[in-house]
Amino acid sequence: MNATPIDGGLDLDAAYRDSAVEDVLRELDQELVGLMPVKTRIRELAALLLVDRLRAQVGLATDKPTLHMAFTGNPGTGKTTVALKMGAILKRLGYLRRGHLVAVTRDDLVGEYVGHTAPKTKEALRRAEGGVLFIDEAYGLHKPENERDYGAEAVEVLLAAMEERRDDLVVVFAGYGDRMERFFASNPGLRSRVGLHVDFPDYRAEELLAIAERMLQARGYRFSPDARGAFAEYLALRIRQPDFANARSVRNAIDRTRLRQASRLVTTGGSVDRERLETLEADDVRSSRVFAAAPG
Amino acid sequence: MRITQGTFSFLPDLTDEQIAAQVQYALDRGWAVAIERTDDPHPRNTLWDLHGLPLFDVVDAQVVLRELAEVRAAFPRHYVRISAYDAAYGRQTTALSFIVQRPAGEPGFRLERTTGPGRTERFALHSYASERPEGERYPD
Numbered sequence: 001m002n003a004t005p006i007d008g009g010l011d012l013d014a015a016y017r018d019s020a021v022e023d024v025l026r027e028l029d030q031e032l033v034g035l036m037p038v039k040t041r042i043r044e045l046a047a048l049l050l051v052d053r054l055r056a057q058v059g060l061a062t063d064k065p066t067l068h069m070a071f072t073g074n075p076g077t078g079k080t081t082v083a084l085k086m087g088a089i090l091k092r093l094g095y096l097r098r099g100h101l102v103a104v105t106r107d108d109l110v111g112e113y114v115g116h117t118a119p120k121t122k123e124a125l126r127r128a129e130g131g132v133l134f135i136d137e138a139y140g141l142h143k144p145e146n147e148r149d150y151g152a153e154a155v156e157v158l159l160a161a162m163e164e165r166r167d168d169l170v171v172v173f174a175g176y177g178d179r180m181e182r183f184f185a186s187n188p189g190l191r192s193r194v195g196l197h198v199d200f201p202d203y204r205a206e207e208l209l210a211i212a213e214r215m216l217q218a219r220g221y222r223f224s225p226d227a228r229g230a231f232a233e234y235l236a237l238r239i240r241q242p243d244f245a246n247a248r249s250v251r252n253a254i255d256r257t258r259l260r261q262a263s264r265l266v267t268t269g270g271s272v273d274r275e276r277l278e279t280l281e282a283d284d285v286r287s288s289r290v291f292a293a294a295p296g
Numbered sequence: 297m298r299i300t301q302g303t304f305s306f307l308p309d310l311t312d313e314q315i316a317a318q319v320q321y322a323l324d325r326g327w328a329v330a331i332e333r334t335d336d337p338h339p340r341n342t343l344w345d346l347h348g349l350p351l352f353d354v355v356d357a358q359v360v361l362r363e364l365a366e367v368r369a370a371f372p373r374h375y376v377r378i379s380a381y382d383a384a385y386g387r388q389t390t391a392l393s394f395i396v397q398r399p400a401g402e403p404g405f406r407l408e409r410t411t412g413p414g415r416t417e418r419f420a421l422h423s424y425a426s427e428r429p430e431g432e433r434y435p436d
Contacts (some may be wrong), residue, residue: 126359
């Protein structure tokens with residue numbers, strides 16, 4: 001401790017400002033509703049990487065952290081969006097040269113015949129190098145019912161690259177919770193090389209409403225006060241349906257509501273003003289099938 | 297005699313760092329970068345052998361440099377160049393091409409004159425290196 005190569009202390013605040021990582025974190029906070037556990041994990045990671053860098057500056061031993069991640073969560077909980085931000089954060093912290101996101105699924109990695117898989121996976125890795133390789137529905141790589149499936153080969157190539165090119169490449173495995181658990185159980189080497197597990201919780205009803213309003217704003221629409229209440233009721237019913245996919249379902253619901261608003265305006269005819277064009281009424285929401293199916 | 301083909305060929309050989317910067321420039325513009333090699337230095341020999349496919353969709357220059365290291369290890373006595381193809385409509389041509397490796401000794405060319413019928417004189421460029429068979433043209 002008494003052999004520090006620099007005098008005095010390092011300015012943690014200045015280092016934080018210089019990395020400009022704060023901007024990305026703030027963006028993450030503003031653009032994404034809810035997801036508190038995810039945001040906390042990312043903040044922790046950003047802090048660790050920053051401190052590691054300062055430690056390296058004063059000559060303390062730093063262990064390059066394993067940055068490969070697993071994102072688990074139900075459909076529509078924002079895994080891809082967060083991965084996109086992750087690339088930007090890691091780039092600002094100097095861990096990735098480019099920070100771009102390459103999203104792939106099983107089809108892009110696994111080949112159709114013997115000897116086709118490894119080049120295909122390597123090709124994907126090459127495209128992702130310097131950034132983030134996002135493997136959506138990663139459990140698709142493990143098919144226990146078919147022992148000649150080439151998925152295992154793709155995983156082996158991935159593992160080798162994850163180890164060898166740790167400095168240039170971050171691999172994110174994403175998928176629905178329970179199936180990901182089985183996927184990791186199938187390959188112990190994989191689990192040990194994935195350092196960070198982030199679980200994406202389902203959104204609560206009020207968060208979904210906030211998401212809906214944000215989406216409307218982005219598209220230049222708004223709810224009338226009645227419609228807002230109706231949409232809250234709609235969400236309460238929709239959440240209980242089995243195929244509910246969080247933010248994705250909200251987006252689809254909004255698209256359908258816009259459709260009904262447009263057809264209402266056309267049917268009514270007459271003159272329309274800006275106000276009427278941008279407002280979604282309660283009727284537009286209430287004519288959804290979800291209400292029809294609900295008892296009472 | 298030092299072969300001067302492509303961009304930068306009148307400059308001293310580029311370092312890996314400089315090559316990476318040039319490649320990154322090409323990649324940032326969306327050009328497809330390819331690595332090519334030959335051991336026939338004739339100036340009209342423009343179609344060199346491709347090393348694999350062009351590196352489509354690559355974002356980071358380090359990938360290209362790693363491929364280049366492979367080519368250099370496999371063909372230490374060849375000419376190697378990097379070329380970047382711009383597929384944009386209206387251009388659709390090689391946008392940048394430069395030599396990144398050359399053999400240690402380049403013996404150069406001889407001008408051959410032949411007299412034909414009617415005292416016409418024809419010229420040919422003869423490369424000393426290509427007197428030996430392919431793959432053995434340049435000594436270590």
